Amino acid sequence: MKIRIKFSKQGYMKFVGHLDIMRYFQKAMRRGKINIRYSEGFSPHQIMSFAAPLGVGITSNGEYLDIEVTDQDTPSFTSQTMTKSLNQVMVEGIQILSCRKLPDTSKNAMSIVCAADYTLRFRERAILEDLEMFFEKLSAFYSQDQIMITKKTKRSQRKLDLKPLIYHLERRGNAVFMQVSAGSGDNIKPELVMESFYESQNWEYPPFGFLIQREEVYGHDQAGNKIPLEEFGENIE
Amino acid sequence: MRKLALNDEILLSVQQPARYIGGEVNMVVKDPSQVDIRFCMCFPDVYEIGMSHLGIQILYDMFNRREDTYCERVYSPWTDLDKVMRQEQIPLFALESQDPVKDFDFLGITLQYEMCYTNILQILDLSQIPLHSRERGEEDPIVIGGGPCAYNPEPLAEFFDLFYIGEGETVYGQLLDAYKENKKNGRNRLAFLQAAAQIPGIYVPAFYDVTYKEDGTIDRFKPNNPCAKEKVTKELVVDMDQVPYIEKPLVPFQKVTQDRVVLEIQRGCIRGCRFCQAGNVYRPLRERSVEYLKESAKKLLDHTGHEEISLSSLSSSDYTDLPELVNFLIDQCSSRGINISLPSLRIDAFSLDVMSKVQDVKKSSLTFAPEAGSQRLRDVINKGLTEDVILSGATEAFKGGWNRVKLYFMLGLPTEEKEDMEGIALLSEKIAEAYYDTVPKEQRHGKAQIVASSSFFVPKPFTPFQWARMCTKEEFLERAYLVKNKFREMKNFKSLKYNWHEADVTVLEGVLARGDRKVASVVEAAYKNGALFDSWSEHFDNSLWDKAFQDCDIDPDFYTVRERQIDEVFPWDFIDAGVSKEFLKREWLLALEGKVTPNCRQRCSGCGAKVFKGGVCYEDKD
Ligand code: SF4
Numbered sequence: 001m002k003i004r005i006k007f008s009k010q011g012y013m014k015f016v017g018h019l020d021i022m023r024y025f026q027k028a029m030r031r032g033k034i035n036i037r038y039s040e041g042f043s044p045h046q047i048m049s050f051a052a053p054l055g056v057g058i059t060s061n062g063e064y065l066d067i068e069v070t071d072q073d074t075p076s077f078t079s080q081t082m083t084k085s086l087n088q089v090m091v092e093g094i095q096i097l098s099c100r101k102l103p104d105t106s107k108n109a110m111s112i113v114c115a116a117d118y119t120l121r122f123r124e125r126a127i128l129e130d131l132e133m134f135f136e137k138l139s140a141f142y143s144q145d146q147i148m149i150t151k152k153t154k155r156s157q158r159k160l161d162l163k164p165l166i167y168h169l170e171r172r173g174n175a176v177f178m179q180v181s182a183g184s185g186d187n188i189k190p191e192l193v194m195e196s197f198y199e200s201q202n203w204e205y206p207p208f209g210f211l212i213q214r215e216e217v218y219g220h221d222q223a224g225n226k227i228p229l230e231e232f233g234e235n236i237e
Numbered sequence: 238m239r240k241l242a243l244n245d246e247i248l249l250s251v252q253q254p255a256r257y258i259g260g261e262v263n264m265v266v267k268d269p270s271q272v273d274i275r276f277c278m279c280f281p282d283v284y285e286i287g288m289s290h291l292g293i294q295i296l297y298d299m300f301n302r303r304e305d306t307y308c309e310r311v312y313s314p315w316t317d318l319d320k321v322m323r324q325e326q327i328p329l330f331a332l333e334s335q336d337p338v339k340d341f342d343f344l345g346i347t348l349q350y351e352m353c354y355t356n357i358l359q360i361l362d363l364s365q366i367p368l369h370s371r372e373r374g375e376e377d378p379i380v381i382g383g384g385p386c387a388y389n390p391e392p393l394a395e396f397f398d399l400f401y402i403g404e405g406e407t408v409y410g411q412l413l414d415a416y417k418e419n420k421k422n423g424r425n426r427l428a429f430l431q432a433a434a435q436i437p438g439i440y441v442p443a444f445y446d447v448t449y450k451e452d453g454t455i456d457r458f459k460p461n462n463p464c465a466k467e468k469v470t471k472e473l474v475v476d477m478d479q480v481p482y483i484e485k486p487l488v489p490f491q492k493v494t495q496d497r498v499v500l501e502i503q504r505g506c507i508r509g510c511r512f513c514q515a516g517n518v519y520r521p522l523r524e525r526s527v528e529y530l531k532e533s534a535k536k537l538l539d540h541t542g543h544e545e546i547s548l549s550s551l552s553s554s555d556y557t558d559l560p561e562l563v564n565f566l567i568d569q570c571s572s573r574g575i576n577i578s579l580p581s582l583r584i585d586a587f588s589l590d591v592m593s594k595v596q597d598v599k600k601s602s603l604t605f606a607p608e609a610g611s612q613r614l615r616d617v618i619n620k621g622l623t624e625d626v627i628l629s630g631a632t633e634a635f636k637g638g639w640n641r642v643k644l645y646f647m648l649g650l651p652t653e654e655k656e657d658m659e660g661i662a663l664l665s666e667k668i669a670e671a672y673y674d675t676v677p678k679e680q681r682h683g684k685a686q687i688v689a690s691s692s693f694f695v696p697k698p699f700t701p702f703q704w705a706r707m708c709t710k711e712e713f714l715e716r717a718y719l720v721k722n723k724f725r726e727m728k729n730f731k732s733l734k735y736n737w738h739e740a741d742v743t744v745l746e747g748v749l750a751r752g753d754r755k756v757a758s759v760v761e762a763a764y765k766n767g768a769l770f771d772s773w774s775e776h777f778d779n780s781l782w783d784k785a786f787q788d789c790d791i792d793p794d795f796y797t798v799r800e801r802q803i804d805e806v807f808p809w810d811f812i813d814a815g816v817s818k819e820f821l822k823r824e825w826l827l828a829l830e831g832k833v834t835p836n837c838r839q840r841c842s843g844c845g846a847k848v849f850k851g852g853v854c855y856e857d858k859d
Pocket of ligand 1: 522836837841842844845846847853
């Protein structure tokens, strides 16, 4: 049976990188006595996959991993008991938010990820004097028809129009909220959006200027709608 | 949520920030204001190395069982953070509370290998604690050292207030009680050190004076304080079932060197290899009962979620109930995707059978540690492993599908001659031949792969070889080239590989291992020259040490290549490690004659460790 687990990653845990989070969950499954399925072969590994890696330094309220458990049709647990068993073996910065059963035919989270929500808060040191001006300019930046940038990777450079990849951008209090394209296609990091905005204003981008938090990750269903990954599954009662 | 000592900008600009955040699974959380004693435990190397060490986990667990004590941890900041902390004057902090180490009552530093000595000074320096014991005041933590290198603490004597000689489980409780008592009565640091000096196993270096002869060797080593003992006897756990084992070891986020459950099955060793310090100072052998170990293994796996369990001991094959324990583990682990790793097993029918069950034969290799290339030299070092045993073990293994063999040797052993060195290549060749003779062409999956490596021999205190002359760097390298050239002559040259350890660092290890108090100034000068992480080959810079020796006007050869007289007073002679100097002397002379000594289960050789009243010395011998 396939289970989708949603968790948050807060506080000091933001310094623990993606690979280590994977190892952390493998050990947590054993500590929490989850009947996770193992692959065949000489050194069996757990059937587990993560939706979208989160960069070091970023907190999140919407991280996902999929696992398979050995329970077939009648599970020995409910969403609630599984969440509880896992939360008992978590560290302070990680909390399991939900465990839901996926249809057997569903694709794994990684392959359907299409968008993610982020909040960016100013760090105290980088806070601007004139916030009103900042948000006005940001909104003007976002309302352009085209936002051309050069996306640099280790090997290549390419021109890219950011505009269609930013699904939403708005002010929330003193923070910036955005929904951007994510996943294996065009994975847009929120810093990239902010950097290009600063560049467009000829401002210097402060390297650690924002506290960034991922709020949610979406997958697309067969009809192409963006749906929070959690909603692909159902509660086990 | 816990607050961190370092801000985001720093943490995001150094490598592997998770080294500095604590908060790992099974970390102990207490309110520091509610305890009497704050103890900071330090492994003076980078986090991934330090977190792999079993001893610290044992003490961490033991201290934190006390309600009045909060034990936390600190490791060496890597060079990138080191720089930032110096620039911004950030005091070194403990991982748990993230509070500065200098605010603790104790800083306990484990001394696992000589090449971490400059890192100890880094820890003190970054903690803003004076480097020398004599400069510390009432506000500074008590700095205490322990672990294998504490069997010759002298090169570090001026940097430590106390040393704990022997196994930690026994008198730490007394020491902490004495500290609390002293504090309650409003008495000062000196009063505590005097109280501590009276506890068995505790050595207070400031309470002893050393005078030297004209030739530089020790004349007298005498207490200068009535509270100090003439001899400090090592502490040891007599009944291993009577001390609690860790139940909830810390589980780091990062991949560390020992990313597994470590089950210590026994302490000590019956074998009596003459070069081995551990085999001598941990005498006598003491086993844990198999029931105890089964119980422990279950708890440890449950509480950590590790995917591997490893047995720890100096020679696991000597554990009486090994088959029962191993079968139990196989039973417990196979269904849960947990691997079993069995280091230090003698290769025989039993171990091959077990290994074929727990590992992928095609991917794993067999390990032998003949240590010396000829039978003559193996007799000198009392390594009871014969060529026949190696060849028949390897042949059995080849039949079972293995084709990789690792061989460990030492170069520079006492009495070593050309034939002994060449024997390394010859033995490797014979193993390769055994493969081609045993496995028919059509059943081979590739060539035999025999990898021989040699480290250079460093004479250690409390071994029969403590009198031995050590080779110079040039001699070491000559010997390595000689072996290498011999390998080239071998028929199966293509199946063989030979590599050797670095020589510079070995020489230095030799100085520190048998050094006296004078060597402290060299360690300090090297540190001030910039030496740090000397055990990391990419950081080790011998020129910093060369300069330090020159500046301090100390000749390293005095400690390494000098011939020692049989009646010389050694810097570590004030320690009673159980094995008597008489026994070691006897063994040294037997070694020079090439005569072997039977192991403890064959016949007791009266080494002196019987005084502890336990372990193998009192086993029924039938
Ligand atoms: S006293 Fe005898 S049996 Fe005991 S450790 Fe020494 S040699 Fe072995």
